[in-house]
Structure formats: C-alpha cells, structure tokens
Amino acid sequence: MFDKFINWYENRHDYARQWLDKNDGEVVGCFCSYAPEELIYAAGLLPVRMLGSHEPQDVTEPHIFGMFCPFCRDVLAQGLKGRYDYMKGILLAQSCLHLRQAFTSWKNHVPSDWAFYLYMPNKLQTEHARPYYRGELDKLRKSIEGWTGHAIADETLRETAELYNENRRLMREVYAMRKQPDPPVTGLEAMVMVASSYFVDKKEHNAELKRILPELKSRRLDRDTGGRLMIVGSENDDTEFVKMVESVGATVVTDDHCTGSRYFWNLTQFNGDIMQDIANRYIDRPPCPTKDWEERLRFPHILEMAKEFNVEGVILIQQKFCDPHECDMVPLKEYLAKEGYPTLFLEFDVTVPVGQMRIRVEAFLEMLGVEELF
DSSP states (O other), X not given: OOHHXXXXXXXXXXXXXXXXXXXSSOEEEESSTTSOHHHHHHTXXXXXXXXXXXXXXXXXXXTSOTTSOHHHHHHHHHHHTTTTTTEEEEEEESOOHHHHHHHHHHHHHSOOSEEEEEOOOSOOSSTTHHHHHHXXXXXXXXXXXXXXXXXXXXXXXXXXXXXXXXXXXXXXXXXXXXXXXSOSSOHHHHHHHHHHTXXXXXXXXXXXXXXXXXXXXXXXXXXXXXXXXXXXXXXXXXXXXXXXXXXXXXXXXXXXXTTXXXXXXXXXXXXXXXXXXXXXXXXXXXXXXXXXXXXXXXXXXXXXXXXXXXXXXXXXXXXXXXXXXHHHHHHHHHHHHHTTOOEEEEEEOSSOOHHHHHHXXXXXXXXXXXXXXX
C-alpha cells in the first residue's frame, strides 16, 4: 500500500534525477522547513528538503564545529560527499546558527549556481514581522527570477499555493485518522508519507495521497495499538527509531517536529496579496523554538494535539547540542507534567543507539501501564 512513498523516501536522489530528465527546471535544496517552497516551485524548480543519511562521517570537521548538532553536520556531509550533486541551487530561511553554518560551508565548498540566504525574522511575535518578511520574500522572488531568467506571475504563485494547500489538507486527513482508537496507519507509515513529500513534486504526491486515502478509511491493522505516544522536538526522520518504538507495544499517533506535522499543519489564507498571504502562512505556522518567543505559543499547540489524539505519553527528542530545543525541554516537560502527560527524554546523534533506547522506551511504556504486545 505504501510502496511508492517508501520508494520515494529511500531513493530520493534517484527521484530528483528522474525529475530533471522529465522537466525543464532545476532542483533547489532547502535546509529548513521554513523555506517558502511556493516561490521555488512557481518558478518551475523542484524544492527538495536536504536530510542526512544517519551514517557516521569524517568529512565535516574542517568546516563545522563538532559541537554543532548532528543533523546539520550530517546534511553538510552529504553535500561534501557529492550525494546532492544534481542540485543547482540552495536556500536557507534563517532558523538556527547551526544550520546557518552548514549553509555557509555548503555555499563555499559545494559547487552550485545559486545560493540565497533568506532573512526570516526570529521574533515573529511583533507587528513588524509581517511587512518585514514580505519584503524579504520580494527579494527572494527577484533573485529567483534573475537566476532563471523568467518572471514569476502572481497567478502562478496562487496556483502553486493552492497546490501546496491541497497537500497539506490531504496530510491533515491522514493525521485525523490517527485519532481513532485503532488507527488505520502506523506512525512509521505516516512518517514515510510526510518525509517523502519533502522530495517529491507535489502534484505526484497529491495524486498518491488521493489514491491511498479511500483505502485507509476501510483499513484494519493486524496489530494492537498499545500505548498512544506523541513525538515532540528536533528534526526526526529516523525510521529505524520509530520502527523500534512501535515494535515494543506502542503506536506513534502524532508529532510536533519540523520533519513532521509542523511542515504542513496550517494553510495559506488568501486575502488578495499573494506574497503577503504566503508570508503570513510561514509566520503563522506552528513555530520552531527559534521563533517561539517571548511567549511560548507552541506549548498550547502541543497540548491541544495531545488531547485531540488521546495521547498517553510524550517522547521528547533532541538532536545533540540543539540549543533551541535544549532551552525548551525543561519548561516543556514541566508544562506537560502539570497537564498529566508523562514524558521520556531521548537525545539523538547521527546514528541512534536503538538497542539502548529500546530499553528506555520499554521502561516508559511499563510506567504508563502498557504491556509489551509484540
């Protein structure tokens, strides 16, 4: 049922090269889920979220601090090794210092025709954020037009924003099914569906979602749901970790991280000025900790998700040395505890010690009163 999503996820580089063979455009690598992909796609380009390989590497040490998060080091390693050699452009929307260094090192040491650093404000809770970010998007638009030699029409931007909205609505439908007492889709399957959307042309991804949704509505899994868990924290596309969690008596029923629900959760609202509409969408999306201050707006969002999905426990994950999430973990743990949600904190590296984490997850489920089912 999920073969196409799995193939896209596991063979992302092959997909990009095949897309280039079939289309008159280029591939643009995006370092962060805050990248306004609509502007890239509307120019006839394919935006691709760059991820690591979860493999040990020794090529980034001359370029980036070892105390920077393993995700940004792993991403940079893939560039230095030439695994994204089909990309002609790269884009970073300002998020954290670590990804900014990865972007700068990539720009300096990995051949590319176009590189753009998008000054997205970190302080979104101010009246100045919207007009400022709109202005930065105008600069990005002009830069893309200068690189490609083609103007991006407002109508094309609207059509692209609608296409992306359709993908977000379809993914929300998938997630809504996970609220059921016995979800018809596992956390691992949902993760592959989301992750594949980072690399695949949204027209193709939407078509596959439309094909699979009717089947999911009548699907019944031959496994018990077990403990209903939520994953919250840093970037996570580690399928082996989620597979392990769901092998010991649990189901991941929802998440809040940038390679999960935060990528697609809110829609673009159309009010007439398409550039401002797109800017507003990224400002209003469930925030990353780098952009969630002074008031922590994501905490109530996480709590509401936990309630809606009938979550029994929350796994807090953090990429090692991830300063923004590190600052959030203690108050978030306390916030969830006051609301009656037990938490388990796990720290991720480039490779995840699945065996050790399995023991901790099993102990967490035992504390929740969940017996091992599988």
